[in-house]
Amino acid sequence: MAIKTNPLSDTEVRSAKPKDKLYSLYDGDGLELRITKAGSKSWLFRYKRPHIGKTNYIKIGSYPETSLAQARKLRSEYRELLEKDVDPQKWIDDQAGRRRREVSTTLKNVAEKWFAVKFTSVSERHSLNISRSFETHLFPKLGHCPVGDLTAPDVIDVLSPLDAAGRSETITRLCQRLNELMTWCVNTGILKHNPLAGIKAAFASKKPTKMPTIKPEQLPELMKALSFAQIRVMTRCLIEWQLHTMVRPSEAAQARWDEIDLQQMLWTIPPERMKQKREHQVPLTPQTMALLDFIKPISGRSEYLFPSEHNPGQPTHSETANRALQRMGYAGVLVSHGLRALASTTLNERGFDADIIEAALAHQDRNQVRSAYNRATYLERRRKLMEWWSDHIEEAATGKMVMGGKKGLKVV
Incomplete structure (x- = not known):
């Protein structure tokens, strides 16, 4: 018992x-x-x-x-x-x-491991943008959650305030980065499947809108406004540089002196700074060479043509030109990216070859074979186009531009 x-x-x-x-x-x-x-x-x-x-x-x-x-x-x-x-x-x-696995596979912990891999293949500025987007929008509410417990409704709930605020571009970037992270987790054995596949479909797609720009006949007015604008000299030069070279705002703002070949009159932008991740060469004209001579005494000691006013060791912000245009009275009328549209419209109206214009704008040709051929043969033809465009801008600035009856050089 x-x-x-x-x-x-x-x-x-x-x-x-x-x-x-x-x-x-x-x-x-x-x-x-x-x-x-x-x-x-x-x-x-x-x-x-x-x-x-x-x-x-x-x-x-x-x-x-x-x-x-x-x-x-x-x-x-x-x-x-x-x-x-x-x-x-x-x-x-x-x-x-x-519990040990949960601690080691929280979104924050796993994301930091992914960052270490991802950031080896992107620029420092892009790396900073990615990490800040996670820290600002995802880590506060989801950083402590194990990635294996994350569900699409969880993430959609966190992103909903951004949707309500109309920040669709931010949502798109976050969804892309989250899916890339989840795919990495699957490939490294942390997850068996991606629980967030397709979350972007939960949000309405933003309808593409054209960048605000001006008509070709308004170029003289822009050049006059630029000459009298109460803005920094280097900001005025940045806007002129972007206008002449037809590059994107970030490409202009981050231009480096070591990318400039003065003898060949050529600016070579490396792949990592280009939208299509392909090297882009910009033929320089007498006007852009003169611009370089002007800013050399000001920024020649910096790595960058247009260094930051507060930190000369860094390039000026890509929004610098936009803010200046707003102060000049062009808010809602013209953005710095719209300068490319202005150039494209003008050149197309003047009869230049569309392929040459697209190559000058660094637009990707969907036909890869044709694209390779274009890159190999278009440089000198683009140089003629760029020279005409710089002359056209100079005429607009000096009041000598005649809009009616003056035809451009048709590149064939």
């Missing part, structure tokens, strides 16, 4: 004193309080392991940090597992392993 154990009381547990050797007080159903010679007290759960029959002890906690009531609660949970033939020790080990 089994000996019945009387349950312990709080008073017995509290008043238990150390003895000459280690001993235990029993509460029944495998729960015991072990007291050492030094006087420390620990709760233990004693049981026989399922399918093995070997006696095992699980330390529940120390007294008084773990009370009698808390110890009994854990004993009950372990007993429930035993009734299902589940070994409490194995269950505890599995839970601990799961």
Whole structure:
């Protein structure tokens, strides 16, 4: 007949004193309080392991940090597992392993590992944009979540305020970056599948809008406004440089002196700074060479043609030209990117070859074979186009431009 154990009381547990050797007080159903010679007290759960029959002890906690009531609660949970033939020790080990995996695979932790890989193939500025987008929009609410627990509704809920604010471009970038991260997790074995595939479909697509620009006949007015504008000299030069070279705002703002070949009159923009990730060469004209001569005494000691006003070791911001145009009264009428549209419209109206214009604008030709051929043969033909365009801008600035009846050089 089994000996019945009387349950312990709080008073017995509290008043238990150390003895000459280690001993235990029993509460029944495998729960015991072990007291050492030094006087420390620990709760233990004693049981026989399922399918093995070997006696095992699980330390529940120390007294008084773990009370009698808390110890009994854990004993009950372990007993429930035993009734299902589940070994409490194995269950505890599995839970601990799961918690370790959760800590090591939170969105923030995994994203930082992905950053280390991703940032080796993109520019420093692009790397900063990616990390800031995660820190600003994702980490505050989702950074602590294991990527394996993330669901599409979770992420959509976090991005919804951006949708309500009309920031569709930000949502698009975040969805693209999240999906790239999830694909990396699948490829590295962290996930078995991408739980966020297709989340962009939950948001309405932004209808493409044309960049605000002006008509070709308004160029003289722009050049007059630029000459009288209350803006920094280097900002005025930046706008003129972008207008003459027909490049994108970021490409102009980040132009470096070591990219300029003065003898060949050629500006070579490396692939990592181009939208299509392909090197782009810009033939320089007498007007753009004169512009370089003008700014050399100002920015020649910097790496950049147009260094930041506050940090000469960095290029000016790509929005510098836009802000200047707004101060000049062109808010909602013209943006710096619209200068490319102005050039394209003018050149097309004057009869220049469309392929030459597209090559000058660094637009990607969908036909890869034709694109390779164009890149190899269009440089000198583009030089003629660029010279005409610079002359046209100069005439607009000096008031000599005649809009009616003057035809451009048709490149064939």
